Amino acid sequence: MSERSLPAPTLPVADRPPVGVGAGATAPAPLSRQRVIPLRHPGRWIATAVVLVLVAQLAHGLVTNPFYQWDRFQYWFARPAILQGLVVTLEVTALSAVLGLAGGILLALARQSKNPILRAVSWTYIWLFRSVPLIVVLLILYNFSALYKTLSLGVPFGPGFVHFNESALATDLVVATVGLSLNEAAYAAEVVRAGILSVDQGQHEAAAALGLPKGYQFRRIVLPQALRAIVPAYVNQLIGLIKGTSLVFYVSLLDLFGEVQNMGSTYPTDVVPLLLVATGWYVVLTSVVSVVQFYVERHYARGALRTLPSTPLQKLRAGVRGLRERADRTHLGTVKA
Amino acid sequence: MSSTTTSPTRAAAVEVRGAHKWYGANRVLDGVDLTVQPGQVAVILGPSGSGKSTLLRAINHLEQLDVGHVSVNGELIGVRRHGERLKELGERAILAQRAGIGFVFQGFNLFPHLTALENIAAAPVATGRATREEARATALDLLARVGLADKADAYPRQLSGGQQQRVAIARALAQRPGLILFDEPTSALDPELVGEVLAVIRDLAGSGTTLIVVTHEIGFAREVADLVVFLDGGHIVEQGTPAEVLDNPQHPRTREFLSKVL
Amino acid sequence: MSSTVFRRARLVPASAALIALAGGLTACASSTTAKTETAVAAAAPAGSTIVSVGALANGAATEAKLTVAQSDTIRAELPASVRSSGELTIGLGLLPAGSAPLGFTGSDQKTLTGSEPDLGRLVAAVLGLKPVLNNATWDNLFVGIDSGRNDVGFSNITDTEQRKTKYDFASYRQDNVGFEVLKSSSWTFDGTAESLAGKTVAVGAGTNQEKILEKWQSQLKAEGKTLTIKYFPDNNSTYLALDSGKIDTYFEPNPELAYHVTQTARTNTPTRSAGKFSGAGASLQGLIAATTKKGDGLAKPLADAVNYLIKNGDYAKWLAAWNLSDEAVPTSQVNPPGLPVTNS
Known part of the structure; x- marks a missing residue:
């Protein structure tokens, strides 16, 4: 349809035209056979150099500044007291994350329910626990057991059948976990609800039209799709929770950060390295969570993307392969020249 | 076959009586009576906003009628008779009724996180009508029937629109429904993909399955339909064989509509 | 102090008040005063x-x-x-x-x-x-x-x-409460609010010494002078602020002060006491x-x-x-x- 009548060269794939004037220095190939010379970006190179210099300076400062006392950092990093705090952080975080998510799913479902009482209860719960500071929740729960020594299961306002000794039941770890879970559930509920809302209405209709049982609709159709939106938001929430556990000293439990603060008062000259130890561990935890997040997201991306993102390992392999191919090509080129 | 009277001996495949539906102050269905006999292909035509989709969705109770009732093979849908009153059915019972009625959406609504095969096999397994192996075998047969035997493990987003809609039809067939409802099955497709979907529906016609198709494909209606229903303003303006309604429309609204779409 | x-x-x-609230929230819990733990090995009754x-x-x-x-x-x-x-x-x-x-x-x-x-x-x-x-x-x-x-x-x-x-x-x-300053500081507390004019002072929130300090602050304000009060979450961060010069002095319990002075003696930011004060005010x-x-x-x-x-x-x-x-x-x-x- 166009008047241009260019010859259509059929090039073997492996024999791609050289970049620019490379191969035929004296007689450039006809334009139609040349590859376009890529635009140079000197600005990018300058920015790269500046950033690299700054990063190097920062790293140098971190290593050499005596303020950071890296020898003390080394001493503290794996001390039993610190590791004990780390275990508390991990326990409280893991338990609260799971219980909080479970509670959040229930609250989100109640929020979507057709029952107005359930909706109102769920709404009120979320409103209340997002309003009340976590410290206050912990404080009330902590002293709860001092005020009510036994809990009874039985007829409401009537006789109780089973009695619990609450101070035996409510260890500091239990109180901390319950407090954080109550709080976490309120936020998780909104994350889950947002995820459920992100699922197209047509999916609900298709599931209903197929006559899929209600529970199946939620577990196998809605939730897996909602999780695509839920996972990143909830991981964010989870990382906040890891650091949020530092409030558990309010129930006389010392997590990683609590131990660091506590040791800092016994060893006032080690305050900075102790804070760096906490930072180091938080970096490790956050990194682990991020790696897990990548794979979980990849799992739930099935079907949502035409091709799944490569794992770092796959990228590495592809990169090596790419380099090798380029090397081969250059090698061939020189041989030909 | 184009008769709209109810046979006294045999229940109609679909019977809609006195269907009324309001969205707020907006009257969408205004007293629709419709009978489709077993094995018939009914095509519902009408301008947009005429209530076609609402009528179709009322048949499997995706929409609840304000007044009136629907029965499929003589069984009331979504409600039960209680003396002289109709009472709403429980969710579980409604879901069980829907499992016997196929529905194909304009926007396909395949489950994107499941493969083509899993989309088709999910419902028979979930509703306990088939074992996992049976459902899988059926699904492979159905995929072959819609010409997608090689796409069993593809995810919906890896398929073209026409292929997705064919999977959606296979999914509707997986529960061996006696009735399949099509809600503008080709409206979301590129023109060159319409044919492959219509071909699949055409194959279904005459297989004994009752089909009700909401569509704008007049040519398809002429070729395949036993009954053509023209809906406007929430009621049926005219119905009959394709020859009656499409070639010799009696009502001016029908003529006006056909002159626009043909 | x-x-x-x-x-x-x-x-x-x-x-x-919060505890009262918690009490109101739970109608089904019962309150008893029974101690849950019993003494195991208290000091031998007649012994030491x-x-x-x-x-x-x-x-x-x-x-x-x-x-x-x-x-x-x-x-x-x-x-x-x-x-x-x-x-x-x-x-x-x-x-x-x-x-x-x-x-x-x-x-x-x-x-x-x-x-x-x-x-x-x-x-x-x-x-x-x-x-x-x-x-x-x-x-x-x-x-x-x-x-x-x-x-x-x-x-x-x-x-x-x-x-x-x-x-x-x-x-x-x-x-007793006291003022801790860096050894390099020349400031001394003379027992009057005036000597605090223009200073930035850290103090623990909710403490008595905070009350005392606030009284001095309002006294100085009436005279048109300023006294800035700073709060930190714990001693560690307060001492860091003192080291870095973000605050002039830390108004703290005297025992803490005395101890911290001995602790910092050998570091590159030694501190000293700049004066004491009774924790119950000047008259008591x-x-x-x-x-x-x-x-x-x-x-x-x-x-x-x-x-x-x-x-x-x-x-x-x-x-x-x-x-x-x-x-x-x-x-x-x-x-x-x-x-x-x-x-x-």
């Missing part, structure tokens, strides 16, 4: 207990082993419920960060040590009770006394008239006191136990072990006059 020394003290009345004071102090004390004989006369004064429980639950408000030499985690990095827990242990020995240390936040220390979780608070709590509306006191140490010597729930009958036996220790010399040895001999009182009193309510 301070009341608080130990970290941020938040308002006790607010906490109490060896109490090691100044242990694991990481250089803040000289360890001494004191043999304390139980006093049956004083034990007889105890409320029956405490005596029969065999335990003295001692509340401390030392979380998350402790405060040397008053109370902190010892050099084994787990045992609670310090002058306050040590005195609690000595008093429990006199009373023939097993000391149970209950370390919590400053807030929960008081809520714990209110709720009965703690029998008594030994946590550098200042005797104030305001607190007397809810608590009984048995005094045991002078309450402030007192640190064992704190119990008002009217529970524990204050008198506690005061008697401290006086018993003063008489037999263990009190002086305890103070000496922690380098606090300057803060000695001649006698322990029940509910002595404290920091007046009308302060600001």
Whole structure:
């Protein structure tokens, strides 16, 4: 349809035209056979150099500044007291994350329910626990057991059948976990609800039209799709929770950060390295969570993307392969020249 | 076959009586009576906003009628008779009724996180009508029937629109429904993909399955339909064989509509 | 001094109100006062207990082993419920960060040590009770006394008239506050508000010394001068701010100050004391006191136990072990006059 009548060269794939004037220095190939010379970006190179210099300076400062006392950092990093705090952080975080998510799913479902009482209860719960500071929740729960020594299961306002000794039941770890879970559930509920809302209405209709049982609709159709939106938001929430556990000293439990603060008062000259130890561990935890997040997201991306993102390992392999191919090509080129 | 009277001996495949539906102050269905006999292909035509989709969705109770009732093979849908009153059915019972009625959406609504095969096999397994192996075998047969035997493990987003809609039809067939409802099955497709979907529906016609198709494909209606229903303003303006309604429309609204779409 | 020394003290009345709220929320829980733990090995009734004071102090004390004989006369004064429980639950408000030499985690990095827990242990020995240390936040220390979780608070709590509306006191140490500055600073506190004009001062929130400081601040404001008050979450961060020059001075309990001065002597940012002040204001010597729930009958036996220790010399040895001999009182009193309510 166009008047241009260019010859259509059929090039073997492996024999791609050289970049620019490379191969035929004296007689450039006809334009139609040349590859376009890529635009140079000197600005990018300058920015790269500046950033690299700054990063190097920062790293140098971190290593050499005596303020950071890296020898003390080394001493503290794996001390039993610190590791004990780390275990508390991990326990409280893991338990609260799971219980909080479970509670959040229930609250989100109640929020979507057709029952107005359930909706109102769920709404009120979320409103209340997002309003009340976590410290206050912990404080009330902590002293709860001092005020009510036994809990009874039985007829409401009537006789109780089973009695619990609450101070035996409510260890500091239990109180901390319950407090954080109550709080976490309120936020998780909104994350889950947002995820459920992100699922197209047509999916609900298709599931209903197929006559899929209600529970199946939620577990196998809605939730897996909602999780695509839920996972990143909830991981964010989870990382906040890891650091949020530092409030558990309010129930006389010392997590990683609590131990660091506590040791800092016994060893006032080690305050900075102790804070760096906490930072180091938080970096490790956050990194682990991020790696897990990548794979979980990849799992739930099935079907949502035409091709799944490569794992770092796959990228590495592809990169090596790419380099090798380029090397081969250059090698061939020189041989030909 | 184009008769709209109810046979006294045999229940109609679909019977809609006195269907009324309001969205707020907006009257969408205004007293629709419709009978489709077993094995018939009914095509519902009408301008947009005429209530076609609402009528179709009322048949499997995706929409609840304000007044009136629907029965499929003589069984009331979504409600039960209680003396002289109709009472709403429980969710579980409604879901069980829907499992016997196929529905194909304009926007396909395949489950994107499941493969083509899993989309088709999910419902028979979930509703306990088939074992996992049976459902899988059926699904492979159905995929072959819609010409997608090689796409069993593809995810919906890896398929073209026409292929997705064919999977959606296979999914509707997986529960061996006696009735399949099509809600503008080709409206979301590129023109060159319409044919492959219509071909699949055409194959279904005459297989004994009752089909009700909401569509704008007049040519398809002429070729395949036993009954053509023209809906406007929430009621049926005219119905009959394709020859009656499409070639010799009696009502001016029908003529006006056909002159626009043909 | 301070009341608080130990970290941020938040308002006790607010906490109490929250507890009332919690009570209202739960209709089905039942409230009993039965103690859940029974004493295992209290000090042998007729014998004596060896109490090691100044242990694991990481250089803040000289360890001494004191043999304390139980006093049956004083034990007889105890409320029956405490005596029969065999335990003295001692509340401390030392979380998350402790405060040397008053109370902190010892050099084994787990045992609670310090002058306050040590005195609690000595008093429990006199009373023939097993000391149970209950370390919590400053807030929960008081809520714990209110709720009965703690029998008594030994946590550098200042005797104030305001607190007397809810608590009984048995005094045991002078309450002095002081100004800590970098050794390189030339500033000295002369006992008047004027010397603080233009300064930036850190202080623990909710403490007595904060009240004193606020009074000076308003006094200076009336004269058109400024005094900036800064709050930090704990001692660690306050000392960092002092080192970096973000604050001019830290107004803190004198024992903490004295200890921190010795700690920093060999570092590149040594500090010194720039002057002391009574924790009860200019006209009254402030007192640190064992704190119990008002009217529970524990204050008198506690005061008697401290006086018993003063008489037999263990009190002086305890103070000496922690380098606090300057803060000695001649006698322990029940509910002595404290920091007046009308302060600001």
